Amino acid sequence: MRSYLPLALAGAVLVLVSCASPVPGNPKAEGDVDPGSVAGLPVTNDDQVRSGPRDGAPKVDLTAENADNGDMDQLALGALADLYEYWGERMPADFEGQKFEPLARLVSYDSKGKALRICQTSTAGLVNAFYCSLDDSIAWDRGVLLPDLDKQFGKMSAVTVLAHEVGHAVQFKLGPKSGITQATKTIVKEQQADCYAGGFFRWIADGKSKRFQISTGEGLNKILATMFFIRDPAGTDANKQGAHGLAWDRVYAFQAGFSNGPKTCAKMDQKEVDARISEEKFAERDKNQGNVKVDADKIRKIKISLDEAFKASGAKLPELKDNGSRCQDGKSTEPVAYCPSDNTVVLDGKKLAALGTPPKRGQEIGEDGVGIGDFAAFAEIASRYTMAIQKNSNLPLDNEKAALRTACLTGAWAKVAERPASGENVLRMSPGDLDEAVAEMLMGKSLIAADINGDPVKAGFARVEAFRIGYTNAKECTARFA
Numbered sequence: 001m002r003s004y005l006p007l008a009l010a011g012a013v014l015v016l017v018s019c020a021s022p023v024p025g026n027p028k029a030e031g032d033v034d035p036g037s038v039a040g041l042p043v044t045n046d047d048q049v050r051s052g053p054r055d056g057a058p059k060v061d062l063t064a065e066n067a068d069n070g071d072m073d074q075l076a077l078g079a080l081a082d083l084y085e086y087w088g089e090r091m092p093a094d095f096e097g098q099k100f101e102p103l104a105r106l107v108s109y110d111s112k113g114k115a116l117r118i119c120q121t122s123t124a125g126l127v128n129a130f131y132c133s134l135d136d137s138i139a140w141d142r143g144v145l146l147p148d149l150d151k152q153f154g155k156m157s158a159v160t161v162l163a164h165e166v167g168h169a170v171q172f173k174l175g176p177k178s179g180i181t182q183a184t185k186t187i188v189k190e191q192q193a194d195c196y197a198g199g200f201f202r203w204i205a206d207g208k209s210k211r212f213q214i215s216t217g218e219g220l221n222k223i224l225a226t227m228f229f230i231r232d233p234a235g236t237d238a239n240k241q242g243a244h245g246l247a248w249d250r251v252y253a254f255q256a257g258f259s260n261g262p263k264t265c266a267k268m269d270q271k272e273v274d275a276r277i278s279e280e281k282f283a284e285r286d287k288n289q290g291n292v293k294v295d296a297d298k299i300r301k302i303k304i305s306l307d308e309a310f311k312a313s314g315a316k317l318p319e320l321k322d323n324g325s326r327c328q329d330g331k332s333t334e335p336v337a338y339c340p341s342d343n344t345v346v347l348d349g350k351k352l353a354a355l356g357t358p359p360k361r362g363q364e365i366g367e368d369g370v371g372i373g374d375f376a377a378f379a380e381i382a383s384r385y386t387m388a389i390q391k392n393s394n395l396p397l398d399n400e401k402a403a404l405r406t407a408c409l410t411g412a413w414a415k416v417a418e419r420p421a422s423g424e425n426v427l428r429m430s431p432g433d434l435d436e437a438v439a440e441m442l443m444g445k446s447l448i449a450a451d452i453n454g455d456p457v458k459a460g461f462a463r464v465e466a467f468r469i470g471y472t473n474a475k476e477c478t479a480r481f482a
């Protein structure tokens with residue numbers, strides 16, 4: 001499902017930086033997930049809190065070498081001023097009084113312009129941002145990377161990049177307290193940096209930043225979409241030098257930092273990362289980048305997998321019918337719907353096939369008519385199927401809690417689909433499939449995290465969190481979303 005070359009903050013480019021993650025269980029391990037909240041904060045949209053630089057922000061007294069001091073440099077320097085303030089508070093508070101020292105060098109460059117040599121490498125064509133421990137510097141590409149992110153996801157997306165790089169600086173400055181050693185693999189350092197970025201965004205969302213603000217609904221959705229954008233290609237080996245994680249992993253690390261703060265990030269070590277990382281090489285069986293054609297035969301196999309996952313519930317398992325996604329009575333959703341009156345899941349095979357077709361090179365998910373990948377289609381079917389299970393328990397199907405429960409149960413099914421009983425009739429998940437679920441949940445009209453009427457939970461953050469809870473521990477779906 002990968003469709004473009006990795007951007008900075010990602011991939012091989014960062015191998016040379018001494019860049020320097022997660023949390024056992026879920027970012028939020030206890031208590032209810034409140035559909036009206038994002039890690040305890042109220043869900044806001046951009047008409048309530050406009051995401052971006054604040055009006056009348058204080059002047060920034062930082063400068064960068066080689067800067068043109070245009071919009072992108074101003075944005076980067078504003079982010080850094082904020083990050084200095086954040087870490088000036090957090091580092092001593094969370095790490096035994098250690099004082100945060102500002103970076104020794106800040107460097108702006110244009111990957112299309114005159115090449116510089118930084119960190120023993122040329123900036124010609126280097127669409128990236130990076131931290132270099134050799135001279136304690138952060139450098140960013142003001143020519144392509146930052147404007148592209150701004151165009152696609154807004155200004156806070158560029159702030160995410162700087163927050164990630166300062167996360168690496170923090171690792172370096174913490175030394176042994178960061179848990180990082182010479183032997184630590186890139187993936188652990190990257191997970192920590194994403195996590196530290198999440199902690200910083202919590203501070204912004206809490207309203208503590210003088211320069212930026214962000215809404216927890218639409219605003220954070222775009223940040224999670226940024227994490228998606230800078231993911232590694234599916235099939236990357238997490239043990240490879242330079243691995244940064246799939247979207248599933250990067251979004252997790254960001255959410256963990258957002259929910260639990262920097263101390264949690266410093267506890268991300270090899271063992272913790274190994275236990276949950278989704279990034280792995282394609283196996284021999286994973287043909288076509290792990291994507292199969294979504295057709296009648298695959299849908300039949302998904303039904304087998306769903307029956308397997310939910311037979312113990314005692315519910316009367318629903319039948320699947322390809323009739324263009326129309327319920328006999330009442331409302332239908334597209335491209336799949338659950339019809340309570342006759343306990344069927346009806347679907348539109350053609351539309352599901354389109355959703356299940358990964359983007360071509362150069363296309364991006366979210367463009368009109370561009371699909372996501374097979375797993376997005378299968379998970380949408382699973383989401384409607386779980387309505388039968390919920391109905392059997394006499395749970396309401398038409399509110400936000402039902403939408404979250406649906407995401408949770410779909411996650412629970414995904415775990416079963418990962419290690420299915422063997423046999424000819426099974427489909428097995430492949431690397432990158434969870435990213436396809438994440439992509440679906442970051443779209444405006446996610447079905448995975450929607451109630452019976454197709455109304456999704458507002459915050460993408462809560463959608464992904466609920467799915468992950470089910471994936472990690474199915475029992476929690478009923479405990480938390482009763």
Ligand SMILES: [Zn+2]
Binds near residue numbers: 014165190
């Ligand atoms: Zn990094």
